[in-house]
Amino acid sequence: MNWTPAFAGVTKSQGLSKDGKEREKGPKMLAPDNTPLPNEIIDDIIARHPDKTGDVLSVLEEIQQAHPLKYLPRETLDYVACRMGVSRSQVLSVATFYSFFNLAPQGRHTVTVCRGTACHTRGSKQLLDALKASAGFHEDDEAGSATSFTTPDFGMTIRTVACFGQCALAPVAAIDHEIYGHVSDFKLKKLVSAIDKGTAS
Numbered sequence: 181m182n183w184t185p186a187f188a189g190v191t192k193s194q195g196l197s198k199d200g201k202e203r204e205k206g207p208k209m210l211a212p213d214n215t216p217l218p219n220e221i222i223d224d225i226i227a228r229h230p231d232k233t234g235d236v237l238s239v240l241e242e243i244q245q246a247h248p249l250k251y252l253p254r255e256t257l258d259y260v261a262c263r264m265g266v267s268r269s270q271v272l273s274v275a276t277f278y279s280f281f282n283l284a285p286q287g288r289h290t291v292t293v294c295r296g297t298a299c300h301t302r303g304s305k306q307l308l309d310a311l312k313a314s315a316g317f318h319e320d321d322e323a324g325s326a327t328s329f330t331t332p333d334f335g336m337t338i339r340t341v342a343c344f345g346q347c348a349l350a351p352v353a354a355i356d357h358e359i360y361g362h363v364s365d366f367k368l369k370k371l372v373s374a375i376d377k378g379t380a381s
Contacts, residue, residue, distance in 0.1 A: 214249060214285050214334070215253075216247075216253040216255045216256045216259075217243060217246060217247055217256060219259060221246060222243060222256065222259060222260065222263070223263065225239055225242045225243055225246070226239055226260070226263050226264060228242075232264045232265050232266060233264075233266060235264075236260070236264065236266060236270065236271060236274050237274055237278070239260060239264065240252060240260065240271070240274060240275055240281060243256060243260070244281060244282065249285035249286055249334060250282060250285075250286040251282035251283060251284055251285050251286055252275055252281060252282065252283055254283070257271050257272055257275060282328075284328070284330065285330060285334055286330060286334070286337045287330045287331060287334050287335055287336040287337035288334060288335055288336070289335065289336050289337070289355070289356055289375045290336070290337045290338075290339060290354075290355075290356055290357070291311060291336060291337070291338050291339070291353065291354070291355055291372060291375075292338075292339040292340065292341050292353060292354040293307055293308040293311065293338070293339070293340055293341075293351075293353050294340075294341055294342075294343060294344045294346075294350070294351065294352040294353065295308070295340045295341065295342060296341075296342060296343035296344070296347065296350070297347075298347035298348075298350040299343075299347075299350040299351040299352055301350075302350045302351045303351055304350070304351040304352075304353075304363075306365075307351060307353065307363060307365065307368055308338075308340065310365065310368075311338055311368065311372070312329060312338055315329070315331050315336060315338060316331065316332075317329050317338075327339060327340045328340075336372075341354075344359060346359060346361060348361075349361025349362055350362075351363050353368060353371070355371050355372070355375055356375065
């Protein structure tokens with residue numbers, strides 16, 4: 181499979197402009213603000229949770245949801261610890277224990293490929309590799325145990341999951357939490373291309 185989604189993090193040049201500089205292919209996407217939330221917003225969230233110790237989980241959930249890139253910057257974790265009067269280690273332990281918290285910026289869209297046994301035997305690894313390659317990720321980017329990759333323009337995050345529980349539909353993938361079964365190279369290409377145009381269904 182050889183294709184590139186419109187929001188891929190690696191752009192390809194398309195000739196030269198009149199001043200001799202390379203032109204980028206397609207419109208340049210404006211990425212959301214990759215900075216911590218303003219302290220005033222965090223303060224408002226904390227104020228809604230009077231139990232300073234028991235509400236750390238709820239506070240972090242609301243903060244992540246409020247961030248345009250759906251993640252918890254380290255500065256935010258430090259600020260929450262200070263304002264709630266709990267240790268930084270306690271806040272960090274909550275943020276790292278639950279898998280739904282993100283400590284790195286996430287893309288506007290999320291594509292999740294199942295890596296369970298049934299999906300693996302039906303080609304999910306090949307689907308995943310082609311998807312990552314089209315978004316500009318290479319072998320060097322896969323060092324360690326990373327299971328999430330986000331394009332530099334924050335257009336897309338590629339994730340893996342151990343199992344969706346939909347083995348009869350293998351291979352399975354999800355686009356922004358909507359699950360699709362019997363995914364082929366062509367179908368995945370079509371789905372990923374559609375989400376950037378807002379026509380995925």
